[in-house]
Amino acid sequence: MPKFGELSSVQKLYGLAQEPIDLTKKGVATPKRIDKYLTEAMNVRLFYGMERVDDKVLDALFELASETEAMEKMQAMQAGEVVNKIEGVESENRPALHTAMRDFFEGRVESAAASEATELAYAECEKLKAFLCEVDETERFTNLVQIGIGGSDLGPRAIYMGLKAFQKPGRTVHFISNVDPDDAAEVLHNITLSKTLFVIVSKSGTTLETRTNEEYVKERLKKAGLNPQKHLVAVTGKGSPMDDPDSYLRAFYIWDYVGGRYSATSMVGAVTLSFALGMDRFLDFLRGAQAMDKHARTAPPRENLPLTAALLGIWNRNFLNLPTLAIIPYSQALVRFPAHLQQLDMESNGKHIDKQGTRVDFETGPIIWGEPGTNGQHSFYQLIHQGTTIVPIEFIGFIESQNNEDVVYQGTSCQEKLLSNLFAQSIALAVGEKSENPNKNFEGNRPNSVLLASRLDPYTLGALLAFYEHKVDFQGFIWDINSFDQEGVQLGKVLALKIVDQFATKRSGKPIDEKSFPLGHAYLKHL
Amino acid sequence: MPKFGELSSVQKLYGLAQEPIDLTKKGVATPKRIDKYLTEAMNVRLFYGMERVDDKVLDALFELASETEAMEKMQAMQAGEVVNKIEGVESENRPALHTAMRDFFEGRVESAAASEATELAYAECEKLKAFLCEVDETERFTNLVQIGIGGSDLGPRAIYMGLKAFQKPGRTVHFISNVDPDDAAEVLHNITLSKTLFVIVSKSGTTLETRTNEEYVKERLKKAGLNPQKHLVAVTGKGSPMDDPDSYLRAFYIWDYVGGRYSATSMVGAVTLSFALGMDRFLDFLRGAQAMDKHARTAPPRENLPLTAALLGIWNRNFLNLPTLAIIPYSQALVRFPAHLQQLDMESNGKHIDKQGTRVDFETGPIIWGEPGTNGQHSFYQLIHQGTTIVPIEFIGFIESQNNEDVVYQGTSCQEKLLSNLFAQSIALAVGEKSENPNKNFEGNRPNSVLLASRLDPYTLGALLAFYEHKVDFQGFIWDINSFDQEGVQLGKVLALKIVDQFATKRSGKPIDEKSFPLGHAYLKHL
Secondary structure, X not given: OOOHHHOHHHHHHHHHOOOOOOOOOOOOOOHHHHHHOEXXXXXXXXXXXXXXXXXXXXXXXXXXXXXXXHHHHHHHHHHOOOOEOOOOOOOOOEOOOHHHHHOOOOOOOOOHHHHHHHHHHHHHHHHHHHHHHHHHHHOOOOEEEEEOOHHHXXXXXXXXXXXXXXXXXXXXXXXXXXXXXXXXXXXXXXXXHHHEEEEEEOOOOOOHHHHHHHHHHHHHHHHOOOOHHHOEEEEEEOOOOOOOOOOOOEEEEEOOOOOHHHOOOOHHHHHHHHHHHOXXXXXXXXXXXXXXXXXXXXXXXXXXXXXXXXHHHHHHHHHOOOOEEEEEEOOHHHOOHHHHHHHHHHHHHOOOEOOOOOEOOOOOOOEEXXXXXXXXXHOOHHHHHHOOOOOOEEEEEEOOOOOOOOOEEOOEEHHHHHHHHHHHHHHHHHHOEOOOOHHHOEXXXXXXXXXXXXXXXXXXXXXXHHHHHHHHHHHHHHHOOOOOOOHHHHHHHHHHHXXXXXXXXXXXXXXXXXXXXXXXXXXXOOO | OOOHHHOHHHHHHHHHOOOOOOOOOOOOOOHHHHHHOEEEEOOEEEEOOOOOOOHHHHHHHHXXXXXXXXXXXXXXXXXXXXXXXXXXXXXXXXXXXXXXXXXXXXXXXXXXXXXXXXXXXXXXXXXXXXXXXXHHHHOOOOEEEEEOOHHHOHHHHHHHHHOHHHOOOOOEEEEXXXXXXXXXXXXXXXXXXXXXXXXXXXXXXXXXXXXXXXXXXXXXHHHOOOOXXXXXXXXXXXXXXXXXOOOOOEEEEEOOOOOHHHOOOOHHHHHXXXXXXXXXXXXXXXXXXXXXXXXHHHOOHHXXXXXXXXXXXXXXXXXXXXXXXXXXXXXXXXXXXXXXXXXXXXXXXXXXXXXXXXEOOOOOOOEEEOOOOOHHXXXXXXXXXXXXXXXXXXXXXXXXXXXXXXXXXXXXXXXXXXXXXXXXXXXXXXXXXXXXXXXXXXXXXXXXXXXXXXXXXXXXXXXXXXXXXXXXXXXXXXXXXXXXXXXXXXXXXXXXXXXXXXXXXXXXXXXXXXXXXXXXXXXXXXX
16 A cells, blocks of 8 residues: 555645635635535534635545545444554554443454454443442442553543533542542542442553552541442453452453553443443443444545544544544533543554554654633633644534523523634634734634534533544544554653662662663752 | 844854754763752752753853843833733733742832732731631641632642642542533532532622632532531732622732732632641741842842743744644652742743734744653653654652651662662763663753752742742743643633533523524534
8 A cells, every 4th residue: 555645646646735725715715615625423513614715625625534434444443353563573462442432332343253242241231230230239439539540541531521410429439640649549439448449440450550549548448447349349350460350359351452542431431431420321421432443434425524633633633634533512510521532532643653663754643631611711712813833622512401491691501602603703713804903803714513413411521532542543543653552652651660679679778870861860860 | 112023142042952962972961060050049959950951042041131131121110010901902901020929028019010019919818817816726627629710720729739748637629620510520529518618719799600610609608508608718910890898708818910820829729728737837838939139139140040041942932843842840749849830831821923913933832741750651651752853841849758757668768769760860861871682772952950858848939839820930031931821721711712602592492592602512412
């Protein structure tokens, strides 16, 4: 297969990018355009009329998808082919089967590898269901604290916050992630230990932060006269150091073919989310994700939501040369969703070699950031409207609020004001406004799209989560990079352990061996 | 004064940027270098040995500060000169006197304008002190909810979270900002209204989100049989629609010469922070900020912390062409500090014209983003280490934890592990590591600096807040842009009101006038 830069569609796109459509020109950004550039599936609509694309650009983008066999790769991934690998060098060499974690409903993937993974995942769900029945009946636990970091924290936390409006009464959920001791201290100040279940999440069973926080919690439980084993549940790989009934009430399993950042629908998210929401709502969440999985692998390219979004992102990144992407949910409940997507995208596609091990000569994953609107409007939107670096935006909005508690003030509800702001920003950024006063001049041509759904409920959030997973996966397929490993996090870990050793030596009263890591010591000696 | 591109220092810097120092080369990143590139003030140390600078670059950068009269402009700003203006066009034309809000201690600015502003601010502090004594004595309020958005939310919220470890027992603080009705609903589900004080913050007294949320809260109070006037405090401009004793228990004043994003040390932050922490700790916080103000205007350039940081930022932005800046506190308590700094920096310096009204031909403020470490290490650090876009980083760390509750696990404390990770990342990003396996290759030369302080206490956080304010101000002075207005947020507001009107018409049962805003209607009709 030719390299990215040699593809005929890519050549075309470089040409087209010399003069992208000017959305500020009279007669370009019309109501018709908003209706035309619109795709819908599962009640989620993607409006992309405010992106700097026209029919020629879209033709070339879908040609790019076809040239790179993006759809075939999506099908292969969901079927359990070994997609997590780099040719010719040592690499993880395994499938990426996050979609199998929720393939419990109609229209399943039929391959042997995927079916096997789905069966294993389903068995864990059944175990969990039984465990939660017990919890419900005995009312032993009213609080749950999830201890994990990265994918074992960001996804479950974002989804929990996104669906807190649906929480079962009388339950509280907290998260501890950071090795900073103030993180655990702050959480433990606010809960009754005797009624608390701690869910410790680490696939390898060796994550430094997580095991350290587990130790912290165990000490606190012991001090309170409680038996840690009766309060701890493990979510871990089978056979890991945490797969140990002497230390945990239960162990729920996860597998190496589900990456941390793709694990929210596995047991990594399941225990906490079903404790908080109840199993039925958790299954609705999985149902939404599975429907999007099926859509991603079967919908024709031009009707395919995540593929379309992936291509628009590639247009902005590789051809309009925009280095970042802001994801702005007009929904306070999604306050931590951008942080999850930041990991999902940047850890998956922040890569510098392709799947043949060659240094790429084009840009891969952008920097992802974002905060909810309307808040952001009173914060960083100044730069977005008038700064020197153009920021493409993906807006997310919902027609109805979650709580249906609203107030009419000056003739409209809060929800109507919220949506008015979302739509207004989409238009203002793209169309701009000329002014004689240079300080009131808006150059426009800030590309953006709007994802609009009916209401943020479990099903919809499942679909949105999977939408972003597949958008990221499609981009990885098209760039021909491996979206499923994370070798880039290793060096920091190795060097950190060297400094940890220096601290340990210092603590034991012996002289530190500077030479073991002179640069580490150069910082350390200033403490 | 010559334009930025014509300055002799800028010419030199463009030349030097052709071949910036290579931190991965043997013998470059040495312990000596870490000791050498280090500045300290008020117990805050700035390590910048892992930035891609050498003595020549630093000479040229400080020449840039001198050519642009950065120090003189800082002194002028603090003295109350009219720095918020654009020549030749209509603009706000006023001073930027955030430093006067805390100039209550030794070594004050002596100009008449600054002194007058300080006296007014001090009078509000005295009013607040009396009010809080009453609250303490009567124990009427145990909960406080701050309602504001943008600068009336992000700064106070970030600082409150940063100092929650110092909170007075028995008090809770919440924030409502978003016009999303789910934001207020979620907060109000969790508090006892009868014991709650609501602080409504809007300088103009007309902020849509804030007044709408106030209305929401008033309805809820009335429904609960409570008199809103007895539960509401206003923080607003004198004479604004909110300066009204019939509606509020008290009004505390702010002034138009303090921008929202610079207002955390004014009454905008004062009411909530002193309710939560007590007045003494709030004054300590102001003391730290004032000490940094004095340092910023009087310390020699090469010993000046915010000036040095500003210049390093300009080197990365304008000469190494790096479009973003990640701010990563290794402190969970600072979880929302990057969101505040995002507003502070991007709203101040995300500008496209200079103070003469000319379109700039260089880059201004970068995109600011960040999450706490070590969490980020398990999230976006993959891209930072191995992505195709280089991200400069400002790390923030503390020698001691806040709570002093820690556990020794495998020979070191959590705090020691936290610091080990911070230092290791600083080194790994700069120095990199060669590997035969291209997937394990780290190219290095990712520039970063480390701000290290003793402990995150009120004084230190005050100093850090002011450090960033002055870093941003110095960059604005050097770029010759106006860091104190925000015309870029206007267009979106205007268009939002047009759609709000269409919603109001729809709600009243009349046909919507499409022509009043056809593009707005194009979105609206899909609901």
